[in-house]
């Protein structure tokens with residue numbers, strides 16, 4: 001009898017209060033950085049700094065709630081910054097319990113020791129009746145009974161926390177794919193797949209560099225069927241293919257989920273670019289290299305985002321013959337990957353370029369061929385090895401930095417060539433392909449392009465601005481397992497890379 005009653009009441013609750021859509025907020029936060037991150041500070045000093053950041057986050061939470069937002073996402077490192085070592089991050093850390101303990105820190109303070117940061121976040125959520133997503137640091141003591149216990153006797157984790165609208169801790173995620181230089185933190189022993197259910201859909205969570213890897217990011221969508229990803233990040237833009245708004249919106253489309261990306265605002269380190277992305281199109285985005293101000297974005301999204309992604313990424317490309325133009329192929333690098341390119345010499349044309357297993361086909365029409373701007377079609381099929389190792393297959397149409405073809409693939413921020421149409425496809429050996437379109441001055445092109453079920457990324461109208469790049473960014477996760485054996489070797493010599501590479505994606509520390 002009791003069981004029946006419970007079952008009925010639960011299903012009633014779900015029926016009555018589930019929402020078809022909801023209002024999402026993300027806050028690009030101009031983090032107040034500590035003056036010194038390599039000299040230890042006291043717990044009091046650490047708290048004072050964190051409270052200054054929390055004061056700013058509080059303003060954003062209050063504003064978002066006033067506009068009806070159900071959830072707000074804030075950035076990775078948004079409460080204390082970066083560039084720490086193990087010892088100097090320590091005063092900023094709190095013990096964060098497993099959410100299964102059912103804890104509302106705002107009400108039941110000090111149940112798990114002194115945890116003022118969690119208490120404050122919980123109160124922000126409770127007082128404003130809004131889900132709050134934040135990134136803080138977790139510490140977990142360990143000892144000799146655990147052979148992997150670090151010599152200082154504790155694990156330290158880069159951690160996302162979620163408090164529901166009652167202030168309860170409902171999710172805790174320890175970042176798995178730490179970026180190089182994040183030596184203040186440990187990698188959890190296994191990737192954690194963290195979801196939380198709300199009346200506006202099922203959510204999954206991961207952090208920054210995690211987005212380039214299979215676990216937990218792809219598993220959350222494929223095996224745990226989340227509707228929306230919340231994504232705290234501290235992302236440094238890398239053109240042509242890994243600018244924040246460009247890549248994060250492409251991931252939402254490629255995976256068929258809503259994606260709420262909150263980035264740090266720190267133009268000095270090329271950190272800007274946050275957004276609210278639906279699978280079919282960005283709903284709101286922000287990219288601002290000019291001001292020092294944070295920015296709150298708000299937009300409505302469908303609760304159930306899952307348009308099943310039914311794209312065969314190789315179908316069209318493998319059904320047609322290679323186009324021949326007689327143009328000379330050349331090699332040039334984009335973010336350390338050596339692409340095979342063909343220059344687009346006509347105002348309109350059909351081009352094919354291949355590298356290894358991947359052939360990329362492009363049909364395009366420009367409004368006008370400008371003599372001072374060169375565009376090229378490129379293919380890359382191989383292992384990316386700078387700042388992380390991962391297998392890629394990429395087809396890209398891009399603007400070269402200068403008319404000198406040796407600059408094709410270099411970062412370039414502006415263009416003046418307009419396109420009437422484009423259609424790009426490739427013979428991908430993976431189903432994980434992220435469609436990117438980036439216009440001059442780092443603008444996205446919402447509603448201006450689509451992907452067909454046979455794997456063509458095509459314009460549905462002339463793009464509203466000059467084109468920087470149109471790209472199919474494929475990740476061949478299957479091949480990554482071949483790397484595992486050699487990964488330990490590489491991990492032993494990270495200093496070699498740190499010295500020479502000035503471009504970077506996620507938060508770093510040197």
Ligand SMILES: *[C@@H]1O[C@H](CO)[C@@H](O)[C@H](O)[C@H]1NC(C)=O
Pocket residue numbers: 032033034035049
């Ligand atoms: C850093 O030092 C300056 C000058 O001493 C001070 O005004 C500022 O508040 C300090 N910032 C932080 C985050 O402590």
Ligand SMILES: *[C@@H]1O[C@H](CO)[C@@H](O)[C@H](O)[C@H]1NC(C)=O
Pocket residue numbers: 141142143144145
């Ligand atoms: C070692 O750690 C485990 C779990 O963290 C704990 O149960 C145990 O009491 C600790 N042992 C000592 C000797 O501190």
Ligand SMILES: *[C@@H]1O[C@H](CO)[C@@H](O)[C@H](O)[C@H]1NC(C)=O
Pocket residue numbers: 312313314315316318319
């Ligand atoms: C995708 O299309 C290709 C070529 O038409 C076909 O060989 C392949 O079986 C298709 N893949 C899937 C998963 O349907």
Ligand SMILES: *[C@@H]1O[C@H](CO)[C@@H](O)[C@H](O)[C@H]1NC(C)=O
Pocket residue numbers: 348349350363
């Ligand atoms: C490119 O191919 C399309 C369809 O295959 C064709 O209609 C068009 O005329 C071609 N354009 C050029 C410039 O060859």
